[in-house]
Amino acid sequence: MYRPLFARSRLSVALGSALVLVAAAPAMAQQAATQEEKAEPASGTKTPVQLDRITVTGSRIYRAGFDTLEPAAVVSRESIENYGDTNLIDAVTRIPGVSAGVSSRGDQAGFGAGVNFASKFGLGSNRLLTLVNGRRFVTSTPPTIFGAGGGSGIQVDMNAIPSVMVQRIESLSVGGAPTYGSDAISGVNNIILRDKFDGAEVELGYGRTSKNDNERYSWSAIFGTDFADGRGHIVVAAELDNADGVNALQRDFYRQGYSLQANPTVANATSQPLRRPTNDGRIDGSIPFNTGPRDGIPDQVWIRNRRIASMTFGGLVMPATGSYTRNGLGDILGFGPNKDKLWQFNNEGKLVEFNPGTSYAGGNASGGDGLNLFETVPLIADLERRSVFSTGSFDFTDNVRGFFELSRYEATARETLDQNVYNAVSFGNARLDGGGTASGALTFSASNPFLSAETRKILADNGITSFRLSRSSRDLSMNNASTETRLTRAVLGLSGAFEVGKRNFNWEASVTHGRGDFDYLGTGLIQQNFINAINVTTDASGRIICDATSPGTTADANCRPLNLFGENQASREALDYVSTRTVAKAQTRQTVINASVSGGLFDLPGGELSAAAGFEHRREEGSFTPSEYQRLGQGRSVPTQAAEGKYHTNEVFAEVLAPLFNPDWDLPGLHRLDLTAKFRRVDNSVAGAFNAFTYGIQYEPIAGLQLRGNKTQSLRAPSIAELYTTQQPAYYNIPEVCSLDNISGGSNPAVRRRNCQAFFAAYPGADPNTFRQQPTNTLGSTNGSTRLQNETAKSWTAGIVFAPEWIPGLRVAADWYDIKINNVITSLSANDIITGCFDNADFNAANVPNANRFCGLVTRDPNTGVATSIKTEYGNGPVLMFRGWTAEVGYRWDLSRFGVLDLDFYGYMPKNRGQAANRDVPFVEQAGSFNEPKRQFRWTAQHRIGNWNYGVASNYTSRAQYTMTDTPESRQYFYRDSWTTWDANVTYRITDAARVTLSVINVGDDIGPFPYVLDSLGRRYMASLRYNFK
DSSP states (O other): OOOOTTTTSHHHHHHHHHHHTOSOOOSGGGSOOOOSOOOOOOTTSOOOOOOOOOSSOOSSTTEEOTTSSSOEEEEEHHHHHHTTOSSHHHHHTTSTTEEEEEOSSOOTTSSOTTOOEEEETTSOGGGEEEEETTEEOOOOOOSSTTSGGGGOSOOOOGGGSOGGGEEEEEEEESOOHHHHOTTOSSEEEEEEEOTTOOEEEEEEEEEEETTSOSOEEEEEEEEEEEETTTTEEEEEEEEEEEEOOEEGGGSHHHHTTOEEEEOOBHHHHTTSTTOOTTTSSBSOTTSOOBOSTTSSSOSEEEESSEEETTOBSSOEEEOSSSOSBOSTTOOBOOBTTTTOBOEEEOTTSOEEEOOOOEEEGGGEEESSSSBOGGGGOEEEOEEEEEEEEEEEEEEEETTEEEEEEEEEEEEEEEOSSOOOEEEOGGGOEEOTTSOBOTTSEEEEETTOTTSOHHHHHHHHHTTOSEEEEEEEEGGGSOSOOEEEEEEEEEEEEEEEEEEETTEEEEEEEEEEEEEEEEEEEEEEEOHHHHHHHHSEEEOTTSOEEEOTTSTTOOOOTTOOOOOOSSTTOSOHHHHHHHEEEEEEEEEEEEEEEEEEEEEEEEEETTEEEEEEEEEEEEEEEEEEEOOHHHHTTOSSSOOOOOEEEEEEEEEEEEEEEEEEEOGGGOOTTOSEEEEEEEEEEEEETTTEEEEEEEEEEEEEEETTEEEEEEEEEEEEOOOHHHHHOOSEEEEEOOOOTTSTTTTTOSSOHHHHHHHHHHHHHHOTTSOTTTOOOOSSOEEEEEEOOTTOOOEEEEEEEEEEEEOOTTSTTEEEEEEEEEEEEEEEEEEOOHHHHHHHHHSOSOOOGGGGGGSSTTGGGEEEOTTTOOEEEEEEEEEEEEEEEEEEEEEEEEEEEEOGGGOEEEEEEEEEEEEEEEEESSTTSOOEEOBTBTTBOSOEEEEEEEEEETTEEEEEEEEEEOOEESOSSSOGGGSTTOEEOOEEEEEEEEEEESSSSEEEEEEEESTTOOOOSTTOOSOSSOSEEEEEEEEEOO
């Protein structure tokens, strides 16, 4: 157990005493910093109170808020412009430790295309709160597991805020919950707007990759002006941004078809006498065949040109009965004496010989004519964004100001490829009457009317009277899935100032309302119509028609016969009959009423004791309405039910800042000492009450050297989707830990091996040497739960800041973080369930399908033992933990006539990050793994001289290993080498009003250490022209 830094220390007593001094805390932190401030009024005039306050400070990009209690980093306006960022996620994820929890990468199984959420410290985007000008923004997470982020939070889509409107992004680590409430466990991203901009500015941008794809066109404009003799100010901005999607086969790595597959055993390889490691498609022929566990030979090897030999796009013809593989190597079962004769239907509907390639377990192969899965994989969706944003203020009197924010965001995200419709043997067997496994291979008679005379002759010559057709039907999916997003938000408020005695106080009251409307469009296969259309016969004239007399069919005059024998052989009429356009809808609503007051209470030896207090009421609502197709279960999954829910919170908050020593006293070792205490009481109508707090210290023994630390208790409330989701289908990639390459892994290898032995005994059809997971996603289901409780987190940070006056421009900071989250809200992943089943000492070997509660969540093929379905629901698990360092160095070097040079470094160094989704699931360390490399650094240099502004940045990720639980024997390339990329930018000021900028991301076009892809886009360029009408 880790002892908190301040546990039982004198500091705890001192800070606890400071808490007693006040009964409430920070409204001031809810306000955003002003930018582009206008000149001060002439001396003697009474200045209207400035209500915008800096709460997270910083100078330039990746610079810490050196005078803040909590560590912070800042992305400046200059950095956004230098790199041509039209999407804020690109700017904020350049901070090491910040990642895109959900990005615009294609999501074939959900409605999340084109959405960008930020995550920090690997703790999830739902635990990083995103604000705009210190206020909440309506979420883009619909209340459904299909939505972006799986519905598990109220994350803000960073696409929705136009970059032209942003002055900077302040990224605060930990400590945000007492100030802002729920969701600020790992920190807060506060997007500060250019609400004091004066003049007019237009920018045109164009970008693309070095592969001449992912083209991006952008246009933005911003206008700001005073009115009413300077008492009011208004800013209006608009932005358009269109980016083309990218598919996997547009990248050479994916065209090569690299894939990790089980290394065949020596015993299995004997069934192919001519097979050698040098000729079976593996990229390293020096790796021999596997001989068993702990032999030093990789259990999995990387191969080229991976194919799924058990299916094709046009249909693979296979024997009507039996397993789909014929030996331990995974050779596909065929016809003839040796069971090796195979045919497929090509894209002309002709039956031609099929080359299965060099076989690997689970129906996989290197080379051959099987399905190339990369042909169905999108990397990035098409995304069109349109936004308008406006802010304004008006001083009614010298001490009362009105303000507003209005915004509208619309987006269209289109998947470039859709999920295929499967009828393949790896899913099982389906029947023409609709029985069996719906996505399994269908068995047809050799006399089917759609078969040509030539095809029938080939079948007859080989004694084939019926056959299974194993097909991945991309011609039944229309490549038109898209998401339409509309977000509207309004903020109205009043702020002012008053005096009590000689003390000045500020107050603010505001109302924020936002709404999100989402349309999810796609195409669905109507299963009953599909059954009607594949059962065919001929009428008296020989015309092929639907056979309404066949079992399982329904009489339907609209039925059109469907030809599955060959890709694109189906008629347009048949495709229209078996498919339907679907439109699912979701809505989110957010209303926040906030009132606060802040000011000085009395004088302390070091200065005025400042305090703030306030009240907030927040209401969150959401609904998901499935399409009629989904609601009625017309496809192949369980019916999808509508979901709707709401909750509200009443929250009181308070903060106190107590300066105990005055720097002017020049006391040795006591230059400055500030104590901070924050408190927030959150009363959630569903999840109950919670107390969030922070207390901390900022201590300067000498000028320029600061020690800081804080202890925080924070929370995340369950989202509407987690609370109210009714049974909804979901696709899972279900791992099989009893496969040869995984059986010796896990947190307790001995327990896993013992339980797997019992599993193989229970499923005699499962061969321990070839047993593998399904090669494609598997359908399952999940549910929400109103029994969920708040996630609770206890965190502490400790750091040092060095900014000596005798080295002007130098800033150095280092901070330690310790975050432990209990009661984690989670929907058990497929990996959680499988490991919970087999890595569990509680395992009933006499009843393997229900050996424990995790095993019972999995449905398996009774013959092969392969998982065919999985089900789960949201629940509270025990722990998620992060411990680690960040370090920052910044130096601004004034070179006089040679300009100004900014040198910056930011380092992120996780020590531990682990999770356990349930008390029965072992804790898994991830720091040092692919998911969390132990060192991530960014160095930047930016030089400004005359009309030129140019810079370079280096991004470093340290060496990592696949997991912290498996052994190097589990796979080839178990370790991933370190990775460094370079970015560059240059700006030239053509005139005082016009500037042109060129930026290059990943100058070296380095996609990652082979054979891993860390940046699939590679080198990309962005050019922009900016004109200022001031």
